[in-house]
Amino acid sequence: MKNRICAALSAVQTAVILRQSTLDAKGFLFVFFAFFLAQSSAVSIYNIFIYPFYRSPLRHLPGPKDNTPVLGQSLSLLLAPSPNALYLKWMQQFPDAPLIRYLHFKNSEWLLVNSLQVVKDMLQTCCYDLEKPEWFHKIVGEIAGVGLVNAEGELHRKGRKGLGGSFSVSNVKKIFPVINEKSQILSGIIDDAVQKNPDEPIEVSSLMNHNAIDVMGVAALGVELNSLATSGSTFTHIYETMFNQPPIGQAIFFLNMFIPIRRFLPWVKANTDYLHATTEVRRLLMQTIRERKAEVFGKGKGEKGEGARKEFTEEGSRDFLTFMLYEKTVEGWSDEEIHGHLMNFMSAGHETTAECISWGIQTLCLHPHIQDRLREEINRYIPHDGPPSYAELEKLKYMDNFLKEVLRCYSPSVLIPRSSSTPIRLPSAPHTLIPPGTTLYISPSVLHFNPTIWGPDAHVFNPDRHGPDHPSAKLYPSSRDPFANLAFSVGPRICIGKRFAALEIKSVLVTVLRAWEVRRGWDADGNKLQGGEEFVGHGNQREGARYEGPEGDLLAGIKVVNFLSLRPSKGIWVKFRKID
Numbered sequence: 110m111k112n113r114i115c116a117a118l119s120a121v122q123t124a125v126i127l128r129q130s131t132l133d134a135k136g137f138l139f140v141f142f143a144f145f146l147a148q149s150s151a152v153s154i155y156n157i158f159i160y161p162f163y164r165s166p167l168r169h170l171p172g173p174k175d176n177t178p179v180l181g182q183s184l185s186l187l188l189a190p191s192p193n194a195l196y197l198k199w200m201q202q203f204p205d206a207p208l209i210r211y212l213h214f215k216n217s218e219w220l221l222v223n224s225l226q227v228v229k230d231m232l233q234t235c236c237y238d239l240e241k242p243e244w245f246h247k248i249v250g251e252i253a254g255v256g257l258v259n260a261e262g263e264l265h266r267k268g269r270k271g272l273g274g275s276f277s278v279s280n281v282k283k284i285f286p287v288i289n290e291k292s293q294i295l296s297g298i299i300d301d302a303v304q305k306n307p308d309e310p311i312e313v314s315s316l317m318n319h320n321a322i323d324v325m326g327v328a329a330l331g332v333e334l335n336s337l338a339t340s341g342s343t344f345t346h347i348y349e350t351m352f353n354q355p356p357i358g359q360a361i362f363f364l365n366m367f368i369p370i371r372r373f374l375p376w377v378k379a380n381t382d383y384l385h386a387t388t389e390v391r392r393l394l395m396q397t398i399r400e401r402k403a404e405v406f407g408k409g410k411g412e413k414g415e416g417a418r419k420e421f422t423e424e425g426s427r428d429f430l431t432f433m434l435y436e437k438t439v440e441g442w443s444d445e446e447i448h449g450h451l452m453n454f455m456s457a458g459h460e461t462t463a464e465c466i467s468w469g470i471q472t473l474c475l476h477p478h479i480q481d482r483l484r485e486e487i488n489r490y491i492p493h494d495g496p497p498s499y500a501e502l503e504k505l506k507y508m509d510n511f512l513k514e515v516l517r518c519y520s521p522s523v524l525i526p527r528s529s530s531t532p533i534r535l536p537s538a539p540h541t542l543i544p545p546g547t548t549l550y551i552s553p554s555v556l557h558f559n560p561t562i563w564g565p566d567a568h569v570f571n572p573d574r575h576g577p578d579h580p581s582a583k584l585y586p587s588s589r590d591p592f593a594n595l596a597f598s599v600g601p602r603i604c605i606g607k608r609f610a611a612l613e614i615k616s617v618l619v620t621v622l623r624a625w626e627v628r629r630g631w632d633a634d635g636n637k638l639q640g641g642e643e644f645v646g647h648g649n650q651r652e653g654a655r656y657e658g659p660e661g662d663l664l665a666g667i668k669v670v671n672f673l674s675l676r677p678s679k680g681i682w683v684k685f686r687k688i689d
């Protein structure tokens with residue numbers, strides 16, 4: 110925008126000069142670029158060095174002042190030990206500030222949200238007055254496509270309506286046997302590994318990733334990807350390249366939010382690998398859409414055939430792709446739109462779910478008594494060896510609380526950002542005029558570890574705190590506010606896959622806990638314990654914490670990747686012992 114205005118102004122100024130002189134084409138270009146350079150430099154100097162410090166209506170808000178010149182806090186955020194670390198530090202430093210102002214790249218102003226009221230305004234009251242920021246569209250669009258995640262306004266409402274059926278209880282129930290089947294395969298793989306080497310820890314986060322990819326393959330695409338059986342499918346490799354980038358890849362990813370540099374770095378391997386992965390996932394999904402269309406509508410017909418409809422419904426095939434092709438509500442959706450939704454499901458749906466299960470197992474290793482209580486509940490309400498039914502899972506109340514606590518302490522989603530294209534005042538902060546383009550940043554961890562919401566033990570893992578009779582219900586009523594649990598977000602843009610994800614997580618945990626006792630298999634630095642070595646330390650919690658802060662203790666030595674979600678960088682090593 111800034112460049113377009115400067116270019117238009119420069120063109121007018123050059124035209125005025127041209128009328129008074131006889132310049133040739135070269136001279137014309139020279140004058141134009143000279144004007145353009147001078148004007149855009151002046152605007153940049155104003156935006157970077159003057160506006161945020163002397164003019165901005167946000168300049169008096171509390172926030173960190175230890176900025177790096179021009180880069181603000183961006184370098185510190187990039188180098189932080191976790192995607193939450195700095196935000197949690199600021200939450201502790203400015204406990205009473207509903208909005209914490211910090212400077213980002215080129216001294217752009219960002220606001221960290223530190224109040225439930227502001228969260229409510231952003232995600233509910235003003236949901237459609239705010240949009241996802243331009244930088245988010247750019248970076249998440251590369252990984253997750255357009256789909257719902259990047260749709261705004263009317264397009265988003267239409268998408269939600271059209272996709273509601275795919276994620277309804279009845280459709281999710283139809284997919285449930287697939288989820289259970291994959292959990293069984295997962296258990297079989299653990300069994301094989303333990304039989305070969307009983308004392309050797311197993312890395313669970315990549316295992317859970319393979320499981321989640323296989324589930325999404327069948328649920329979203331109707332395709333068996335066989336990641337678990339073959340230790341990785343093409344999709345697994347693609348997503349590993351995207352999510353597991355080396356430091357140079359992360360730096361490019363980060364810079365690309367502000368300056369489109371990817372195409373200028375064809376010699377950097379991390380960049381070309383990443384670009385190849387995004388092109389390849391698009392190609393594979395487009396190919397799957399074409400093939401399914403041919404199956405559903407008949408080759409080359411491009412129209413619905415009644416015969417095909419019968420065949421598919423009788424088989425009960427209700428993967429999301431087939432559902433989208435059939436549903437009347439979405440008739441007329443282009444391949445491009447369907448592709449966007451599939452990209453969303455594949456990337457938003459597998460990594461987050463796998464991380465949640467992995468952190469869940471990590472906490473079970475740290476808290477054997479929680480493991481015992483869960484196992485006891487499972488054995489009571491699912492008193493058979495077969496896969497759990499939907500109704501049986503619904504009876505597991507302690508499991509529900511455990512899952513809530515895992516999502517509170519280890520929210521896989523680390524950012525819920527919004528911005529406005531016009532100046533806006535939020536109802537809960539009417540005196541703060543938020544200029545257009547300012548990023549309002551919700552880091553779920555800031556609300557999840559806030560002692561004013563959860564009490565002084567907010568940093569402690571305790572599933573019981575979610576129980577209806579727990580004292581915190583009366584002492585800290587805000588902890589019962591739906592907006593205090595942000596792992597799936599809340600409001601019209603709440604995660605559409607929430608129910609599906611919860612089912613998958615519980616299915617895996619039930620399968621694992623019925624068959625296995627899990628024990629810590631990582632040392633104080635998160636490395637795999639060798640052979641029969643056991644972890645010795647004073648209380649698993651404190652040992653190996655990488656940094657001070659509410660989250661540091663809970664990570665128990667496991668280092669995380671400072672990227673788009675809470676992902677362990679060296680995996681999570683776990684010892685499994687068969688329960689007789």
Ligand code: HEM
Binds near residue numbers: 526
């Ligand atoms: C533990 C697992 C999951 C977590 C923690 C999670 C978290 C989230 C969060 C926080 C959002 C809101 C983002 C925002 O508004 O900025 C979201 C949106 C979304 N999620 Fe999930 N998700 C999970 C699983 C899934 C699954 C399994 C699917 C699909 C099968 C899925 C598909 C989506 C989609 C399509 C959206 C966009 C919704 C919209 O904007 O209306 N997610 N998710």
